[in-house]
Amino acid sequence: MAEPAIVFREVHKWFGALHVLRDVSLSVASGEVIVVCGPSGSGKSTLIRCVNALEKVQQGEIVVLGEPITRPGVDLSRLRTRVGMVFQSFNLFPHMTALRNVMLAPMKVRGLRAAEAEEIARALLARVRIPEKAEHYPASLSGGQQQRVAIARALAMQPRIMLFDEPTSALDPEMINEVLEVMTDLARDGMTMMVVTHEMGFARRVAHRVAFMDEGRVVEEAPPQEFFAAARSERAREFLSKILSH
Amino acid sequence: MDVSVIVDNFPFLIVQGLLGLGGFVGGTLRLAIPAIVLGFALGVVLGVARLARARWVRGPATAYIELFRGVPLVMVIFWMWFVLPQLLQRPIPEYSVALAAFVIFEAAYFAEIVRAGIQSVPRGQVEAATAVGLTRAQSLRLVVLPQAIRSMIPSLVTQMIVLFKDTSLASIIGYVDLTKAAQIVNNREIRPFELYLFIAVVYWLCTYAMSLVARRFERTPA
Numbered sequence: 386m387a388e389p390a391i392v393f394r395e396v397h398k399w400f401g402a403l404h405v406l407r408d409v410s411l412s413v414a415s416g417e418v419i420v421v422c423g424p425s426g427s428g429k430s431t432l433i434r435c436v437n438a439l440e441k442v443q444q445g446e447i448v449v450l451g452e453p454i455t456r457p458g459v460d461l462s463r464l465r466t467r468v469g470m471v472f473q474s475f476n477l478f479p480h481m482t483a484l485r486n487v488m489l490a491p492m493k494v495r496g497l498r499a500a501e502a503e504e505i506a507r508a509l510l511a512r513v514r515i516p517e518k519a520e521h522y523p524a525s526l527s528g529g530q531q532q533r534v535a536i537a538r539a540l541a542m543q544p545r546i547m548l549f550d551e552p553t554s555a556l557d558p559e560m561i562n563e564v565l566e567v568m569t570d571l572a573r574d575g576m577t578m579m580v581v582t583h584e585m586g587f588a589r590r591v592a593h594r595v596a597f598m599d600e601g602r603v604v605e606e607a608p609p610q611e612f613f614a615a616a617r618s619e620r621a622r623e624f625l626s627k628i629l630s631h
Numbered sequence: 632m633d634v635s636v637i638v639d640n641f642p643f644l645i646v647q648g649l650l651g652l653g654g655f656v657g658g659t660l661r662l663a664i665p666a667i668v669l670g671f672a673l674g675v676v677l678g679v680a681r682l683a684r685a686r687w688v689r690g691p692a693t694a695y696i697e698l699f700r701g702v703p704l705v706m707v708i709f710w711m712w713f714v715l716p717q718l719l720q721r722p723i724p725e726y727s728v729a730l731a732a733f734v735i736f737e738a739a740y741f742a743e744i745v746r747a748g749i750q751s752v753p754r755g756q757v758e759a760a761t762a763v764g765l766t767r768a769q770s771l772r773l774v775v776l777p778q779a780i781r782s783m784i785p786s787l788v789t790q791m792i793v794l795f796k797d798t799s800l801a802s803i804i805g806y807v808d809l810t811k812a813a814q815i816v817n818n819r820e821i822r823p824f825e826l827y828l829f830i831a832v833v834y835w836l837c838t839y840a841m842s843l844v845a846r847r848f849e850r851t852p853a
């Protein structure tokens with residue numbers, strides 16, 4: 386089998402005295418979609434933010450696309466062009482149109498000319514199904530549209546891995562599906578994805594595996610059918626009964 | 632009230648005093664405009680430096696800002712006027728003294744405005760910029776500063792207005808600005824009421840124009 390896209394080896398992270406990742410070992414195969422869930426504060430965001438080095442770990446090793454990223458002297462810029470990230474609060478640049486948001490990194494990081502970058506950006510906006518919003522500023526877009534622009538922005542560097550941190554949690558219910566559909570398309574196209582979400586429907590339909598975190602540990606990992614039907618740990622069953630009951 | 636004193640001395644008051652195009656080195660605008668531009672430029676550098684990670688950058692910037700915010704402007708002008716020529720062993724012209732004093736002093740205030748503006752940009756913006764691969768300098772220049780400037784505009788304009796009015800202090804070293812020009816005319820004609828009312832109106836019109844321009848900037852969409 387091909388080498389995994391992401392490997393965590395005995396990773397520990399502290400924020401000051403707070404031990405937020407405790408001995409995490411986890412491996413994500415190339416083309417795999419893994420959903421990370423767990424109670425608030427369990428370390429889900431921290432875990433995926435380590436993959437593009439938005440957070441540094443103090444102990445253990447993380448290997449992304451064959452490159453150890455926890456050693457000194459790694460090329461962070463290169464890492465981040467290979468790993469895209471989508472945030473809960475979209476974080477679009479408010480002073481730029483949707484198109485400019487998507488064009489920025491191809492121009493400034495890869496050094497493409499404006500015309501080339503625009504071509505890529507327009508194609509991506511079409512891919513996330515809002516080509517007609519190219520000239521709009523984020524403030525004039527709905528939450529669902531903003532999040533799709535954010536996905537296009539992350540895809541603009543042609544990443545091999547996409548990280549999603551609760552991409553639908555800030556959305557009104559009627560907009561959740563438009564974002565999940567775009568993510569489903571991406572998964573079908575073979576993108577490697579790490580998705581923190583509480584959308585268990587998405588996990589069931591799209592994920593290859595679910596990782597359940599609690600208090601900084603990956604307590605359980607299993608294919609979704611298995612996880613939802615018969616979670617092994619008491620904590621996971623408790624968590625599931627809470628989020629599936631409404 | 633006798634407006635003829637204004638009418639007769641209008642060219643001297645406006646051309647010399649306000650614009651600085653007369654026979655003396657002077658002019659309120661000739662001092663205020665470069666002082667605002669250079670003071671703001673230095674303020675951006677200091678404001679960014681104050682937020683730098685490296686202590687050898689942050690430390691000196693912080694010290695500078697705290698020092699100049701803690702002393703009176705007049706004292707800085709006197710320093711430049713009396714002390715600097717002694718240290719350098721050569722005279723320094725009024726215009727250079729006044730401009731240097733204002734730039735050095737006001738940069739400290741502009742720096743604090745810039746710092747607050749930068750800190751008002753949500754952290755997620757820098758994270759998003761970092762996540763797409765921009766360097767720290769790029770994310771500052773392309774993402775943070777353009778947004779920070781927008782939120783800074785009201786306090787920047789207030790500070791520019793303060794600076795504009797404070798240029799009247801330059802008259803204490805003989806610099807012929809609007810205030811000094813009025814004083815010169817008054818010494819001859821003894822018409823303080825008309826003269827000082829007139830320059831008050833001129834100052835007010837200038838500052839009012841500044842706030843109108845600022846309001847337009849604030850209203851333009853993001």
Ligand SMILES: Nc1ncnc2c1ncn2[C@@H]1O[C@H](COP(=O)(O)OP(=O)(O)OP(=O)(O)O)[C@@H](O)[C@H]1O
Nearest residue numbers: 400401403405423424425426427428429430431432
């Ligand atoms: N920058 C930070 N500084 C200090 N503590 C932090 C920081 N970021 C997160 N934490 C703490 O680390 C722990 C894990 O946070 P994390 O955001 O990874 O949790 P999470 O599982 O994503 O939670 P949520 O579901 O609420 O998003 C929490 O206790 C949080 O308060």
Ligand SMILES: [Mg+2]
Nearest residue numbers: 429430431550
């Ligand atoms: Mg989180």
